[in-house]
Amino acid sequence: MREAGQVRRAKDRRAGAGTRLEQPGSPRRSAPRRRITQTSSRAELSESAGKTNLVPARATRFFGRDTELADVREQLLTPDVRLLTLTGPPGIGKSRLALEATRALREKFANGIVFVDLTPIRDPALVAHAIALRLGLTRFSRPVVEQLTHFLREKRLLLLLDNFEHVVDASLMVAELLGACPSLSILATSREPLRIDWEREYLVPPLTLPADLGHLPEAGRLVAYSAIALFVDRARAVHPRFVLDRHNARTVTEICSRLDGLPLAIEMAAALVKALSPQAMSERLAHGLMQLTAGARNLPERHQTLRGAIAWSYSLLKPDEQKLFRGLAVFVGGATLDAAKAVCADHDAGEMDLFGALASLVDKSLLRQEPQPDGQPRYYFLESIREFALEQLISAGDLHRMQQRHAAHFLFWVQQAEPALDTREQSLWLNRLEWDHDNLREVLRWSIAEPGRRETGLRVAGALLWFWWIRGYMTEGTRWLQTLLARVDGDVEPAVRAKACHAAAFLAYRLGDLQEAQRLSEQSLLVWRQLGDTPGIAQALNNLGRVALSQHEYALAQSLLQDALALHQQLGDRAESAYAINGLGELARINGDLEQARALYEEALSIWKETGNTEMAAVVLFNLAQTAMRQRDLHRARSCLGESVQLHKEVSSQYLVNCSLVGLAELAAHEGRARQAARLFGAQDMLSEAYRETMNPPDQAAYDASMTMTRAALTEEEFAAAWSEGRSMTLAQALDDGLSSPAEVEKDPHGKRKTTLTRREQEVAALVAQGLSNRAIATHLFIAERTAETHVENILNKLGFHSRAQIAAWTSQHRSA
Numbered sequence: 001m002r003e004a005g006q007v008r009r010a011k012d013r014r015a016g017a018g019t020r021l022e023q024p025g026s027p028r029r030s031a032p033r034r035r036i037t038q039t040s041s042r043a044e045l046s047e048s049a050g051k052t053n054l055v056p057a058r059a060t061r062f063f064g065r066d067t068e069l070a071d072v073r074e075q076l077l078t079p080d081v082r083l084l085t086l087t088g089p090p091g092i093g094k095s096r097l098a099l100e101a102t103r104a105l106r107e108k109f110a111n112g113i114v115f116v117d118l119t120p121i122r123d124p125a126l127v128a129h130a131i132a133l134r135l136g137l138t139r140f141s142r143p144v145v146e147q148l149t150h151f152l153r154e155k156r157l158l159l160l161l162d163n164f165e166h167v168v169d170a171s172l173m174v175a176e177l178l179g180a181c182p183s184l185s186i187l188a189t190s191r192e193p194l195r196i197d198w199e200r201e202y203l204v205p206p207l208t209l210p211a212d213l214g215h216l217p218e219a220g221r222l223v224a225y226s227a228i229a230l231f232v233d234r235a236r237a238v239h240p241r242f243v244l245d246r247h248n249a250r251t252v253t254e255i256c257s258r259l260d261g262l263p264l265a266i267e268m269a270a271a272l273v274k275a276l277s278p279q280a281m282s283e284r285l286a287h288g289l290m291q292l293t294a295g296a297r298n299l300p301e302r303h304q305t306l307r308g309a310i311a312w313s314y315s316l317l318k319p320d321e322q323k324l325f326r327g328l329a330v331f332v333g334g335a336t337l338d339a340a341k342a343v344c345a346d347h348d349a350g351e352m353d354l355f356g357a358l359a360s361l362v363d364k365s366l367l368r369q370e371p372q373p374d375g376q377p378r379y380y381f382l383e384s385i386r387e388f389a390l391e392q393l394i395s396a397g398d399l400h401r402m403q404q405r406h407a408a409h410f411l412f413w414v415q416q417a418e419p420a421l422d423t424r425e426q427s428l429w430l431n432r433l434e435w436d437h438d439n440l441r442e443v444l445r446w447s448i449a450e451p452g453r454r455e456t457g458l459r460v461a462g463a464l465l466w467f468w469w470i471r472g473y474m475t476e477g478t479r480w481l482q483t484l485l486a487r488v489d490g491d492v493e494p495a496v497r498a499k500a501c502h503a504a505a506f507l508a509y510r511l512g513d514l515q516e517a518q519r520l521s522e523q524s525l526l527v528w529r530q531l532g533d534t535p536g537i538a539q540a541l542n543n544l545g546r547v548a549l550s551q552h553e554y555a556l557a558q559s560l561l562q563d564a565l566a567l568h569q570q571l572g573d574r575a576e577s578a579y580a581i582n583g584l585g586e587l588a589r590i591n592g593d594l595e596q597a598r599a600l601y602e603e604a605l606s607i608w609k610e611t612g613n614t615e616m617a618a619v620v621l622f623n624l625a626q627t628a629m630r631q632r633d634l635h636r637a638r639s640c641l642g643e644s645v646q647l648h649k650e651v652s653s654q655y656l657v658n659c660s661l662v663g664l665a666e667l668a669a670h671e672g673r674a675r676q677a678a679r680l681f682g683a684q685d686m687l688s689e690a691y692r693e694t695m696n697p698p699d700q701a702a703y704d705a706s707m708t709m710t711r712a713a714l715t716e717e718e719f720a721a722a723w724s725e726g727r728s729m730t731l732a733q734a735l736d737d738g739l740s741s742p743a744e745v746e747k748d749p750h751g752k753r754k755t756t757l758t759r760r761e762q763e764v765a766a767l768v769a770q771g772l773s774n775r776a777i778a779t780h781l782f783i784a785e786r787t788a789e790t791h792v793e794n795i796l797n798k799l800g801f802h803s804r805a806q807i808a809a810w811t812s813q814h815r816s817a
Contacts, residue, residue, distance in 0.1 A: 054134060055102060055115040055160065061233060062100050064208060064226035065093075072101040072202060076158065076185060077108060081200055082178050085164075085188045088204040091264030094189035095162050097204055102160060102187070109185070110156040119163045119383045120333040120438040122445070127170035129476060131159065136731070138472030138654050139693060141511050145173055147689055149180040156183040163383060164190035171196050206261030210253060219249040227256040227266060234270035242273055251278040258282075264382065268313050271364060310388045313366055324357045325366060326396055329389035330406040333438030334380030336372070342409040343402065372435055374428070407443045407456050414440065418463040421470075422575050424612030427651045433467045434652075440464065444480050448487065455492045457484045458500040465503040469510060470615050472654030474693070478507045498527035498536060505543050509550070512694030517547050535576070538567035542580050549586060552697060558587055578607040582620055589627055589698040598627050615655070618647035622659045626702050629670045634797070637667055645735060656731060657687045662699070664738025666706035672798035674713035674758065675722045676737065681707060682726025683734035712783075712790040713758055757798060764791040768804050769811035 075081045086094040102113050116134045121127055128144045137151055161174070171194035178184060178198045188194060193201045207227035210216055222244065223229045231252055235242040244252060255278060259265040269281060276284075317325060327344035328335065335343070337355065345354045358379055361367035366385060372378050381389060393399050413436075420429040433440070440460060447457025461480050468477030481504040488497055505520035521543040528536030545560035561583045568577035585600035601624045608617040621644035628637035645660045653659075665680035695703060711719055726734065757765065760781075767777045778788040795807055 055099060055113055058099075058103075062096065063229045063233070065097055065100070068097055068202075068204065069101050069104075072097065072187075073104060075200060075202070076101070076105060076187060082184070083174065083186045083188065083194070083196070083198040083200065085190055085193050085199055085201050086204050087190055087193055087201055091262040092204050092206065093263040094204050096263070098160055098162065098187055098189050102158065105158065109158045113158045113160065115160045115162065117162050118167055121167055122332070122442075124167040124170035124173075126441075126476075127161075127167050128173050131161075136687075137689070139474055139658075139688075141475070141693055144475070145176060149177060150689055152177065152181040152184050154183065155181070157185070159184065159186045161186060161188040164188045164194065165192055166383075168192060168194065174198075207256075207263060207266070209257055209261050213250075213253060213257060216250060216253060219244050219246055222249055222253060227261040228253060230263060231256055231266050231270045234267050235273040238271050239274045248278045251282045255282055265310075268310070268364075268366070272313070272316070307388060310366075310385055313364060314388070314392070316364070317360075317366075318357075320353070321357045321360055322392075324354070325361060325389050326393040326398065327402050328361075328367070328379070328381065329386055329393050330399075330402045330442075331380075331439055332442040333436070334378045335439070336436075337377055337379070339409060339413070339436070339439075340379060342412075343405045373431065378435070403446055406439070407446055407453070410436070410439055410443045411456055411460055414460050414463045418466075421466045422611060422613050424614075426612065426614050430467060430470060430651055433464070434471065444484075448483055451487070451489050452491065454484055454487055454489065455496055458488065458492060458496050462496065462499040462503050465506060466615075468507065470651060470653050470655075474507045474510055478504065478511065481507070494527050495531055495533065495536070498524040498531070498533075501527075502536070502539055502543065505540075505547075509543065509547055510693050514547050514550055514694075518544065521547060534567055534571060535573065538564045538571070538573075538576065538580075541567070542576075542583065545580070545583055549583065549590075550694065550696060554587060554590065558584070561587070574607050575611045575613065578604040578611075578613075578616065581607070582616075582623065585620075585623060586696055586698055589623070589630075590701075594627050594631050598624065598631075601627065614647050614651050615653055618644045618651075618653065619655065619659060621647065622655075622663050625663050625667070626699065629666060629702070632670075634667065634671055637663075637670070641667060642739060645739065656735065657684060658693060661687065661731075661734055661738065662703060664735070665710075666702055668738065669706040669710045669713075670797065672713070672794040672796075674710050674794065675718065676740075677706065677710040678714060678719050678722035679726035679729070680734060680738050681710065682723035683729045683731075683737075684726075685723075686727040686729075687731055687734070708786075709790045709794065712787040713761060713794050715758075715760065718758065757795065761791055761795050761798075764788065765795055765807055765811045768792065768795075769808040771808075 072084065072086070075084050086098055088094055099115070106113065114134055116131050118127060118130060121130050128148055132138070132144055132148050132151075135148075135151065137147065164170075168190065174186060174188075174194060175196040175198060178186065178196075193199060207230060208225045209227045210222070210225060216222065223232060228244070232242070232244050255269055256266055259269060272281060314322060314325060324340075324344050328340065330343065331339070337358070340358060341354050358367065358369075362369045362379070367379055367381060369377050369379050390399075393402060414433070417429045417433055420426065443460055444457050447453040447455075447460070457480075461477070461484055464477060468474055481500055485497070485500055485504060501520045501524040505517045505524065508514075508520060509517035521540050525537060525540035525544065528540055541560050541564035545557045545564060548554075548557035548560055561580045565577055565580035565584070568574075568580060581600050582604040585597045585604065588594075588597035588600060601620050605617055605620045605624065608620065621640045625637040625640035625644065628634070628640060641660065641663045644663065645656065648656045648660055661680060661684040665677050665684060668674075668677035668680055714722070729737070763781065764777055767780060772780065774788040774792060775785050777783075777791075778785040781788070792804070792807075796802065799807065799810060801807060801810070
């Protein structure tokens with residue numbers, strides 16, 4: 001009777017594949033969506049590539065699902081299908097099907113296919129940010145959705161948004177993107193539809209199984225069913241001698257049927273083949289190990305089955321493995337071995353005990369392990385398994401304790417990272433913070449929830465300042481700090497609050513909110529003075545000096561920065577003194593004292609190279625390049641910019657756009673390479689749209705002058721064409737272009753160098769040869785005198801000359817030729 005019932009349920013499953021009945025009164029976020037029906041086939045995981053193809057590579061074989069693949073690809077290429085959502089229970093293979101479907105579509109989307117994993121995102125407000133980060137837009141001075149929309153508006157691109165069910169409230173943001181970006185297509189995976197007008201839903205069926213368990217084909221033909229083929233493949237991965245034969249074929253088929261053909265559940269079961277025979281597995285299933293605990297029976301049947309598969313695997317663990325399994329649920333985005341030990345290990349347990357338990361969880365397919373880029377192992381759950389582990393942690397009454405340990409560990413860890421960000425270990429620690437960014441976000445979320453935890457959040461946020469700045473998370477960092485400071489209570493130590501105000505002030509300054517930066521800096525200064533904290537006072541004065549400089553209050557800025565420098569020197573803190581020295585260099589450059597500016601910059605550079613602060617060394621090299629350009633020492637400017645670019649690359653700094661590209665564009669303008677300058681300015685404008693920040697006054701002046709110089713050297717048509725070309729470049733292409741040889745020359749038929757002047761420059765050169773002054777040239781050509789001066793400077797730079805007489809001689813020579 002049991003077998004007959006199983007057959008009946010299997011038939012019911014197959015009849016419903018690809019369809020879903022609407023529930024009366026089910027909520028929608030907009031107009032009705034169209035639904036696609038399809039038949040069953042099979043699933044797994046994949047790769048993709050193309051122009052901007054940011055898609056994971058295929059890790060294992062993909063089984064079947066020919067019908068589903070064809071359906072999904074056809075729908076994605078249908079003009080009126082803008083959003084296709086693959087739905088189904090956890091473990092059904094939505095992500096793998098989506099990834100595999102994109103493999104044949106690389107050439108169909110001119111701007112590529114971009115995969116965005118939303119698994120670690122728990123706040124719907126961060127979805128747009130996650131998409132922007134994946135697209136390389138990492139600094140936000142305007143609303144993220146507005147900047148993201150602007151970036152995507154003209155792109156023919158496919159976004160693959162994976163695991164959307166965690167953040168389904170972000171669906172209105174998706175609708176906004178689709179409404180504003182007519183060439184954008186989105187493929188989403190979710191346990192529930194997004195319910196917006198653009199959506200077509202595609203219900204992913206289970207892997208294929210025989211419809212009648214009472215009449216099975218022979219073992220060799222059973223592998224034609226994708227569920228059986230998957231089980232056999234994964235079983236052989238852990239037990240190479242495993243063979244599907246007449247002795248175990250029925251049992252394996254029954255196991256796959258009881259697991260509802262769900263790929264994740266089948267993979268977990270198959271991984272146990274080295275410990276249990278198929279018959280032993282089947283007996284355990286028959287004894288009810290798939291059943292959920294009381295209170296969970298209201299969940300959908302397939303959800304119960306997947307949860308049952310996880311619960312079954314969990315029940316086979318030793319007590320210490322179960323405890324570790326539960327404890328690891330507090331991590332978001334995975335954990336290093338050290339983090340797992342700090343949070344989950346008992347004080348009396350040895351490292352080998354923990355490592356052995358971790359290895360066992362990996363071995364039993366409940367935990368995954370992959371090496372980080374630094375070679376260290378990182379352990380993480382599939383999200384459906386993490387959810388189950390979290391439920392077990394809550395049931396055990398241990399959630400609060402583990403969250404406290406998680407927060408305590410990452411607070412200790414980030415306080416270790418903070419001083420290292422000023423040293424030769426800067427790049428290493430920036431990467432480590434990046435890898436655990438989701439865990440740090442989880443600590444900040446946890447700390448905001450209750451008053452007694454907010455000091456922890458403020459300490460973490462204060463320590464993350466340089467990470468947020470260098471890696472381009474300034475808007476997000478500002479949001480965390482504002483939320484925490486707004487909810488601060490009397491239990492928070494004044495020094496902690498002052499440091500958080502200082503961090504928020506710096507980010508506000510970089511984002512151009514000078515009024516807020518001044519207010520917060522004054523708050524931190526007041527508290528630090530009350531506490532007699534000299535290092536803090538010096539940092540606040542430095543912040544206020546930079547703000548005053550940006551407000552063009554140069555005398556005040558000079559006084560504040562000198563006071564900050566005196567305090568840092570009194571403390572013997574060379575690393576901090578370099579910030580004030582660099583600021584004084586900016587003032588000298590504004591005042592036109594270029595030799596003094598250069599000396600101050602070189603002093604700051606010497607200190608930062610000595611301490612190993614790679615990012616600040618790169619920034620001050622940019623300042624030195626700006627100074628050299630004003631001194632017409634273009635060789636030194638190019639050398640400084642080249643080194644600056646390399647240092648920014650070492651720490652993966654977002655200043656490669658707002659610093660390096662700007663400098664290379666300005667250098668091209670000074671070297672007379674107007675077309676290249678326009679191209680680089682266009683690239684910088686496009687690449688910085690999402691994270692443009694306010695320039696310092698001397699940098700803004702240099703930018704404006706170089707832009708004027710570039711426009712003056714080209715016709716409107718020439719400038720527009722070069723600008724447009726630059727806006728289509730990637731960051732790597734733009735940097736390669738900017739770092740290329742400065743000689744804008746070509747060979748004539750006789751092998752001699754032939755310098756290229758624009759048409760306008762040729763006209764100006766002819767007038768210079770006639771002995772006309774810049775004012776006379778301006779009158780003759782109906783242009784401004786300053787524009788005429790710019791043209792003459794460009795001609796001198798291009799020809800490598802130092803006088804107007806050389807231009808005249810060159811013009812006469814070329815005219816006779």
